[in-house]
Amino acid sequence: MRTPRTTIRRKLILAIMLTSTTALALAGTALTIHEVTSLRALLARELATRAAILAANSTAALAFQNPEDASQVLAGLRTDPSIVAAALYDARGGVFATYPMGASAPLVPAAAGAMGNRLERASLLVSRPVMEGNRRLGSLFLRSDLRALDERVRAQVMAILVAVLGSMGVALALSAWLQGGIAQPVRILAETAKAVLDRKDYSVRARAVSDDELGVLAEGFNDMLAEIQRRDAELEQRVADRTAALEASNKELEAFSYSVSHDLRAPLRAIDGFSKALLEDCGDKLDQVGTKHLDRVRTATRQMGQLIDDLLNLARISRAELRRERFDLGAVGKEIAAELKRAQPEREGVQFVIAEGMTVVADTQLLRVVLDNLLRNAWKFTAKHPTARIELGQHRDNGHRVFFVTDDGAGFDMAHANLLFAPFQRLHRQSDFEGTGVGLATVQRIIHRHGGQLWADGAVERGASFSFTLSEVKS
Amino acid sequence: MDLLRRLLLGLTLSIAVLCAEGGAAGAEGRMTREYDLKAIFLFQFAHFVNWPASTFPDTLTPITIGVLGNDPFGAGLDEVVAGETVGARKLVVRRFRTVEQVDSCHVLFICASEAGRLEHIHAKLMGRSVLTVGETKDFAARYGIVGFDVQRNRLKLRINVAAADSAKLTISSKLLRQAELVASKG
Numbered sequence: 001m002r003t004p005r006t007t008i009r010r011k012l013i014l015a016i017m018l019t020s021t022t023a024l025a026l027a028g029t030a031l032t033i034h035e036v037t038s039l040r041a042l043l044a045r046e047l048a049t050r051a052a053i054l055a056a057n058s059t060a061a062l063a064f065q066n067p068e069d070a071s072q073v074l075a076g077l078r079t080d081p082s083i084v085a086a087a088l089y090d091a092r093g094g095v096f097a098t099y100p101m102g103a104s105a106p107l108v109p110a111a112a113g114a115m116g117n118r119l120e121r122a123s124l125l126v127s128r129p130v131m132e133g134n135r136r137l138g139s140l141f142l143r144s145d146l147r148a149l150d151e152r153v154r155a156q157v158m159a160i161l162v163a164v165l166g167s168m169g170v171a172l173a174l175s176a177w178l179q180g181g182i183a184q185p186v187r188i189l190a191e192t193a194k195a196v197l198d199r200k201d202y203s204v205r206a207r208a209v210s211d212d213e214l215g216v217l218a219e220g221f222n223d224m225l226a227e228i229q230r231r232d233a234e235l236e237q238r239v240a241d242r243t244a245a246l247e248a249s250n251k252e253l254e255a256f257s258y259s260v261s262h263d264l265r266a267p268l269r270a271i272d273g274f275s276k277a278l279l280e281d282c283g284d285k286l287d288q289v290g291t292k293h294l295d296r297v298r299t300a301t302r303q304m305g306q307l308i309d310d311l312l313n314l315a316r317i318s319r320a321e322l323r324r325e326r327f328d329l330g331a332v333g334k335e336i337a338a339e340l341k342r343a344q345p346e347r348e349g350v351q352f353v354i355a356e357g358m359t360v361v362a363d364t365q366l367l368r369v370v371l372d373n374l375l376r377n378a379w380k381f382t383a384k385h386p387t388a389r390i391e392l393g394q395h396r397d398n399g400h401r402v403f404f405v406t407d408d409g410a411g412f413d414m415a416h417a418n419l420l421f422a423p424f425q426r427l428h429r430q431s432d433f434e435g436t437g438v439g440l441a442t443v444q445r446i447i448h449r450h451g452g453q454l455w456a457d458g459a460v461e462r463g464a465s466f467s468f469t470l471s472e473v474k475s
Numbered sequence: 476m477d478l479l480r481r482l483l484l485g486l487t488l489s490i491a492v493l494c495a496e497g498g499a500a501g502a503e504g505r506m507t508r509e510y511d512l513k514a515i516f517l518f519q520f521a522h523f524v525n526w527p528a529s530t531f532p533d534t535l536t537p538i539t540i541g542v543l544g545n546d547p548f549g550a551g552l553d554e555v556v557a558g559e560t561v562g563a564r565k566l567v568v569r570r571f572r573t574v575e576q577v578d579s580c581h582v583l584f585i586c587a588s589e590a591g592r593l594e595h596i597h598a599k600l601m602g603r604s605v606l607t608v609g610e611t612k613d614f615a616a617r618y619g620i621v622g623f624d625v626q627r628n629r630l631k632l633r634i635n636v637a638a639a640d641s642a643k644l645t646i647s648s649k650l651l652r653q654a655e656l657v658a659s660k661g
Contacts, residue, residue, distance in 0.1 A: 060649035061517040065512075069652055132522045133561060163643065 009183035017147070019170055028164040035156045040124075043149050044117055047126050047142060050080070055130040055140045058088055062096060062130055062137040070097035085143040088130070096138060112139040122146045183383045185214040189221060195431035202229040254315050261308045261315070268308070272301040303436070310438035313369070314423070317445055322363045329358040329403065333371050333392040349387035350379065358394050358403065362470055366446045373439040375467050376404040380433055381410035381464065400469050408463035412456075420456050443468075512630050513610075513623055514552040515582075520582050520606055520621070526535035527643045530563045530581065530604050538581055541605075543596070544586030546570055574599045583635040585609045585619065593618040604643050616660040620644070633657050 054073060062068035070088050075081045077099050086099040089112035098108055126142040141392040192206040202225050206218040213317030275297050282289065337352040360367070375390065382388035391406045412420070412427045419425040423441040443466075448455040457463035479660060504647035521538050536563055542548065556566040571577050574596045583605050589613050589655065597618040600607060607619030615633040622633040632654035639646050 010573045057649065059521060060647065060653050063522065064516060064650070065630070066655040131521075135522070135559070 007183065008186050009179055012179035012183055013172075013175045016178065017168075017172060020171040024164045024167050024171075028160050031160050032157050035160070036153050039149055039153055039156070043124060043144065043146075044126075047083075047117075047124060047144050048128075050077075050083070051126050051128050051140055051142050054142075055128060056084070058097075058140065059130055059132040059137055062088065062090060063132060065090075071099070071101060072099075074099035075101075082145050082148040083142055084145050085141075087141045088138060089141070090138045091136060107143065107169040108141055112141070112228045115139065119146075122150070127234070161254060163190075181210060182214065183434070185210045185218060189214070189218055192221070196225065202232060241289075250318075254319060257311060258315050261311045264308055265305070268301055268304055272305075275301065303434075307436045307438070310436045310442070314438055314442050314445065315440060317366060317369070317449070320366070322366070322449060323360050325364055326359060326361050327364050327367075329360050329367065329371070330354050330356055330392065330396075332364070332368050333375065336368075336375050337370050337390075340375065344379075347379075347383070349385075350382060351387070351389050353389065353393070355393040358392075360470055362450055363446075366449070370443050370446050370468070371405070373443045377439065377466075378405055378407035378409065378464075380435070381411075382407050383427075383433070385409060402467050402469055404465055404467040406463065406465040411458040411460050411462045411464050413460055414458065417456055417458075421454065479586075504509040509625065509630070510547050510549075511551050514548050514555045516623070516630065516632075517552065517582055517584055517608060518555045518559065518566065520650070521566060523647040524582075524606055525645040525647075526581055527604050528577075531564075532643060535565075537567045539567050539569055541569050541571055541577060541583040542586065543571045543574060543577065543583055544588035547586060577605070580605050582606045582608065585614075587611065602641075606639070606642070606644055608628070611658065616657045621654075622657075630640045631655065635659060 056079075057073045058070050061067070061073060074086050074088065074097055077086055085098075085103050085107040087103065087108035088096040088098075093112040095108070095110065098104070100373075104110065113127055115127045115129060118127075122145065124144045124146055126140075126144070128140055129136050130138045130140055141241050189206050192204055195204050196202060204224065205222045210218075275294050278290065279286075279294055284293070333354045334352075337354065341347070341350070371392070373420045375392070378388075378390045382390065385408070392403075393406075394401055394403045396402070410428065410433070416427055419427065421440045421444040424437040426435060426437045428435075444454050447468045447470070452469040454466070454468045456466050457465060477513075481587070517540055520542070526538075540552065540556065542552065546552075553568050556568055559566050569580065571580075571583075574592070577583060577600070582602075583600070585593070585607060587610060589596060593609070593611065597607075606621060608621045608623065609615070609619050610623040611618075613622070615635040615638070620635050620638045624631045624633055632650075633656075634646065634651060634654040634659050636646070636651070637659055
């Protein structure tokens, strides 16, 4: 199970922070714009009110042409430092009074201009008519310094900025706290899954720590583990039951075949012994046909004895414990070849080719049985050829060592290859080649007990090749 | 002081005569300008003074500006007033020969020609809500409510608040700010 590159915790915090920061930035921007515009509007309103009061207060001064009084009215602006200049114009637009006294262009226009509000660099300019009733007596001009406003805007923006940063801090703390509700259960679930996979321990359970979908997920996960555990237990129980049943029936079968084989020996010995006694004691009373019949009885008895020996061997091989040790397969092969040649020295045309360095770790006694069977088969099935070549060797296939015994004898039809290793199945007539049909079954059982495979290739009169592998066990 | 002024005025006049037509025109122009200003002031009073409701029979009754004596304005006052209104009220100019003729009037300008009859006029108008305006010295203090006074080429106002009160007139503080306030004498 791979380790995640990024964590849900980080993703959640990122998502929350991105959302809240965007919202805060937008809100902060909107708030700032609103503050600036509303402050400007407020200033414009304040200025308009002030202008209205000034205009009302200066009507009589204009009506009765009293610039001194007008100057005094304007001098009242001293209380507001944001107003840097003001002027009153008479009905013809000429300067009537100024603030501060003697102010002139460009601080105040030399003649009355257009009415209304105007922004000029860092100043807000207000011009409005001075009316008495519906009579226009003149006009008023005010110049307000916006630097004070800018100062207020800066202060507001700073306050908003501090609020946004503070909110981000709180959002970070909150997101770190809130993500626990999601990331923690997921992390626990992931750790549990990892623990289950790493230790193959299905008794582990995820702690259920949330009451949402993640809690349901954890519960489902636990239920799945419980189900797996239950099935494992069930399977184990079933395997144990089957194994026990199989072992029991196997034991019974082995005991049966052993006792049958063993019990068959006694009557066979009697038949053989009395046949021999009959030939020795009453041979002179028998004619040639009788003697021949008795010979055949004795041959059949010997074959049956061999069959019983083979069956007992097969049963013993199935039961015997494997005792693995390191030895050279070739050395064993050479011993057997020598044995075969000694038994039939007249077969001088048979050539044995046995490879060097075939060291294996296996049960020496059982592998000797294997080689004995395979080499003896090769020896047997080349008997009808004047010359023969029998090879024991090895080669590598897919990294596995494959051992083989090849001859150029009678061979077999590949169509019947599946019958080769079944007990008592023979591909050749007894009269052509002697045998009990147990040998290759024994070989197969030994190879299987070593965890290997056994197979055969061949063609009629073109020889046969038997290959086997052994599970490589470190000694 | 007064003597000096008359002397100066006389000197100016003689210079004007000496300077023939151009000079005469200059003096006349100066006088005309003074009375144009006074006409405007008379008109402006209508905006800054409140009369009791009883002086107006209905809401459309015009505000009357009267001229008592030899009219020095010529057409000047009529021109200033023409087409003007205070609220819904129009302004009309009426001329009176004697104080007995003065019936309905809100602002009454008493010309220099009446200087000898001021006592009589004052007594006649006593108790009536008429804003009397004169141009003789001490007019506001002795015979009326508002006095014009030309100082250094500028038209100044003197107002007798006590006289205005007894005439049941309310003068706007804005107007009072423009004037020198005087108390009644004699």
